[in-house]
Amino acid sequence: MAALINDTFLRALRREPVPYTPVWIMRQAGRYLPEYNATRKRAGSFLGLAKNPDYATEVTLQPLARFPLDAAILFSDILTVPDAMGLGLYFAEGEGPKFERPLRDEAAIRSLRVPEPRESLAYVLDAVKQIRGALAGKVPLIGFSGSPYTLACYMVEGGGSDDFRQIKTLLYSRPELLHHLLDINAQAVTAYLNAQIEAGAQAVMIFDTWGGSLPDAAYREFSLAYMQRVVAGLHARWQGEAVPSIVFTKGGGLWLEAIAAIGSTAVGLDWTVDIGEARSRIGERVALQGNLDPMVLFSPPPAIAGQVARVLDAYGHGSGHVFNLGHGVSQFTPPEHVAALVEAVHSLSRRHH
Amino acid sequence: MAALINDTFLRALRREPVPYTPVWIMRQAGRYLPEYNATRKRAGSFLGLAKNPDYATEVTLQPLARFPLDAAILFSDILTVPDAMGLGLYFAEGEGPKFERPLRDEAAIRSLRVPEPRESLAYVLDAVKQIRGALAGKVPLIGFSGSPYTLACYMVEGGGSDDFRQIKTLLYSRPELLHHLLDINAQAVTAYLNAQIEAGAQAVMIFDTWGGSLPDAAYREFSLAYMQRVVAGLHARWQGEAVPSIVFTKGGGLWLEAIAAIGSTAVGLDWTVDIGEARSRIGERVALQGNLDPMVLFSPPPAIAGQVARVLDAYGHGSGHVFNLGHGVSQFTPPEHVAALVEAVHSLSRRHH
Numbered sequence: 001m002a003a004l005i006n007d008t009f010l011r012a013l014r015r016e017p018v019p020y021t022p023v024w025i026m027r028q029a030g031r032y033l034p035e036y037n038a039t040r041k042r043a044g045s046f047l048g049l050a051k052n053p054d055y056a057t058e059v060t061l062q063p064l065a066r067f068p069l070d071a072a073i074l075f076s077d078i079l080t081v082p083d084a085m086g087l088g089l090y091f092a093e094g095e096g097p098k099f100e101r102p103l104r105d106e107a108a109i110r111s112l113r114v115p116e117p118r119e120s121l122a123y124v125l126d127a128v129k130q131i132r133g134a135l136a137g138k139v140p141l142i143g144f145s146g147s148p149y150t151l152a153c154y155m156v157e158g159g160g161s162d163d164f165r166q167i168k169t170l171l172y173s174r175p176e177l178l179h180h181l182l183d184i185n186a187q188a189v190t191a192y193l194n195a196q197i198e199a200g201a202q203a204v205m206i207f208d209t210w211g212g213s214l215p216d217a218a219y220r221e222f223s224l225a226y227m228q229r230v231v232a233g234l235h236a237r238w239q240g241e242a243v244p245s246i247v248f249t250k251g252g253g254l255w256l257e258a259i260a261a262i263g264s265t266a267v268g269l270d271w272t273v274d275i276g277e278a279r280s281r282i283g284e285r286v287a288l289q290g291n292l293d294p295m296v297l298f299s300p301p302p303a304i305a306g307q308v309a310r311v312l313d314a315y316g317h318g319s320g321h322v323f324n325l326g327h328g329v330s331q332f333t334p335p336e337h338v339a340a341l342v343e344a345v346h347s348l349s350r351r352h353h
Numbered sequence: 354m355a356a357l358i359n360d361t362f363l364r365a366l367r368r369e370p371v372p373y374t375p376v377w378i379m380r381q382a383g384r385y386l387p388e389y390n391a392t393r394k395r396a397g398s399f400l401g402l403a404k405n406p407d408y409a410t411e412v413t414l415q416p417l418a419r420f421p422l423d424a425a426i427l428f429s430d431i432l433t434v435p436d437a438m439g440l441g442l443y444f445a446e447g448e449g450p451k452f453e454r455p456l457r458d459e460a461a462i463r464s465l466r467v468p469e470p471r472e473s474l475a476y477v478l479d480a481v482k483q484i485r486g487a488l489a490g491k492v493p494l495i496g497f498s499g500s501p502y503t504l505a506c507y508m509v510e511g512g513g514s515d516d517f518r519q520i521k522t523l524l525y526s527r528p529e530l531l532h533h534l535l536d537i538n539a540q541a542v543t544a545y546l547n548a549q550i551e552a553g554a555q556a557v558m559i560f561d562t563w564g565g566s567l568p569d570a571a572y573r574e575f576s577l578a579y580m581q582r583v584v585a586g587l588h589a590r591w592q593g594e595a596v597p598s599i600v601f602t603k604g605g606g607l608w609l610e611a612i613a614a615i616g617s618t619a620v621g622l623d624w625t626v627d628i629g630e631a632r633s634r635i636g637e638r639v640a641l642q643g644n645l646d647p648m649v650l651f652s653p654p655p656a657i658a659g660q661v662a663r664v665l666d667a668y669g670h671g672s673g674h675v676f677n678l679g680h681g682v683s684q685f686t687p688p689e690h691v692a693a694l695v696e697a698v699h700s701l702s703r704r705h706h
Contacts, residue, residue: 163683168648172656215646215679216627217663253607254625272607274569293568295521303525310570326568330516 002137102158143201212251271326355490431499455511496554565604624679
């Protein structure tokens with residue numbers, strides 16, 4: 001593997017001195033980019049992209065060709081693990097991810113097995129290897145998965161949900177059965193992220209998209225505890241290099257102290273949290289990633305720079321901050337506004353280092 | 354007006370001793386009740402119900418006939434004020450509230466006027482008077498409105514939104530124009546709630562459904578500041594009686610200290626917050642209302658009682674707690690599970706008083 005040319009992202013995660021605040025963007029390879037849409041059209045579908053290492057490599061690199069981002073993130077989906085378990089992931093037009101065979105009864109949950117990533121998720125590992133080669137050390141590559149609880153939400157609901165009625169009925173009525181499902185998911189996510197690390201991922205991120213829909217006690221018991229098990233099972237180092245981990249619970253601002261205690265290198269913040277307050281709460285223990293409101297990118301560039309400055313100033317002086325949005329970039333975002341964001345982060349952050 | 358027979362709700366809001374924890378349920382008059390659906394069918398539509406004082410009185414009283422609830426809440430909608438401003442509220446089947454004439458440009462915003470509630474909202478005030486008469490002092494009647502920012506969301510988006518792109522584009526690009534809109538809304542909500550109080554509402558609640566979608570600083574500037582202006586303008590007393598106010602920001606758990614400082618009697622909590630932690634943060638300054646996860650009501654009654662006990666125990670000993678869900682009751686809830694909830698709150702809370 002080529003030596004890393006820009007290691008700002010990894011250094012910021014380790015809270016070591018950096019010349020500027022590194023930035024990458026959740027969903028940076030995505031529908032707001034015309035070149036992504038062109039590749040997707042050639043691939044025929046989202047899954048046609050994600051399951052083909054050539055296409056996955058192509059779209060992973062597209063935003064890096066446009067913007068001086070400080071990290072690449074594997075192009076994939078948070079739901080590859082339940083797909084590998086046989087649930088049949090598909091995307092209905094305009095409806096988000098769905099499963100052909102959601103978990104509808106106890107027998108379906110009891111029959112789940114932990115997939116062997118080198119078999120059923122080989123296409124992801126091949127993509128990781130190919131992307132690492134194509135990056136040639138330009139920036140580090142981030143691997144990722146959905147959190148055990150977030151996977152369970154989709155597996156039980158069969159897709160997205162406004163109220164999470166089915167998974168919460170399971171949670172409140174049959175907690176031991178949900179714990180069984182989460183145990184399987186935690187084992188599967190751990191093996192999957194470790195396989196990504198072995199294939200070349202230089203950092204990993206756990207996306208807990210739906211943990212924030214839970215009451216405080218349930219979040220700790222059903223989401224955070226299983227992310228803790230995943231983090232504890234990850235390769236801390238691989239081939240002599242530390243492998244940082246980032247845990248992101250959307251809507252988790254209430255629980256930052258608890259999240260910071262599970263052993264990950266960094267905590268992702270959504271846009272509702274003041275990053276300065278987050279730093280005073282947990283900044284001595286972890287690095288912070290975030291947290292500009294993605295909707296800021298619909299303002300003119302001077303307003304974008306102003307909001308970027310607010311986030312940078314709220315974090316304050318020193319390392320330990322990886323700039324990002326507080327959620328994925330909207331498909332309607334003008335690409336030139338993403339350019340303005342990256343430029344603003346790089347230029348305005350220098351005075352803080 | 355008849356003397357109040359059950360004043361437990363008002364006493365709990367004043368943090369005075371009560372024999373048990375009072376309970377009411379957001380959207381307690383609603384689609385989970387067959388008798389509500391029957392009345393709605395007769396009325397022809399949701400707005401046909403809400404705009405007819407006879408029907409509004411009928412459905413307001415329906416849950417009280419079934420369950421020993423400790424308060425009634427006016428049957429109405431949070432969006433009556435912008436409807437009275439001429440935006441044309443309507444409900445598309447299965448899509449939630451929409452406006453025929455959303456605010457699409459600066460001229461539309463500049464031309465808005467504060468409606469006179471005794472003219473364009475007379476149907477609401479008539480309903481309040483009629484409901485007070487029909488209640489005959491059984492329990493207090495709560496009036497309500499959407500918050501200035503939540504109204505603005507619907508007025509600018511034209512309906513619900515996944516990302517609030519239009520209102521946030523206004524917020525980040527033209528903050529002074531959004532402030533103008535919010536100023537109008539705050540004046541209108543204040544006049545409207547005062548008119549409800551004058552018509553007989555014995556407490557008022559401000560529903561800030563969408564303030565929680567904002568970054569910390571924007572929440573304070575664009576949502577909380579305007580609720581503070583509303584609260585400051587409310588009749589603190591009417592006809593010799595104190596009129597308590599409740600402010601509820603869904604997703605506002607991060608900001609409880611700030612919310613508790615705006616002068617309302619009580620703060621509503623969604624289900625993500627631990628109510629014991631909320632009490633230690635702000636319980637010396639305000640009463641708390643909440644906060645059971647509405648999805649608990651899809652479990653069997655013993656599980657419901659167990660989760661009710663968790664909330665009651667987390668709040669702990671003494672007055673100052675009005676039990677409620679952390680969000681509106683789901684239309685799919687079995688009514689007998691609501692009965693189990695009310696029974697559990699009344700019986701299990703006695704040991705805390």
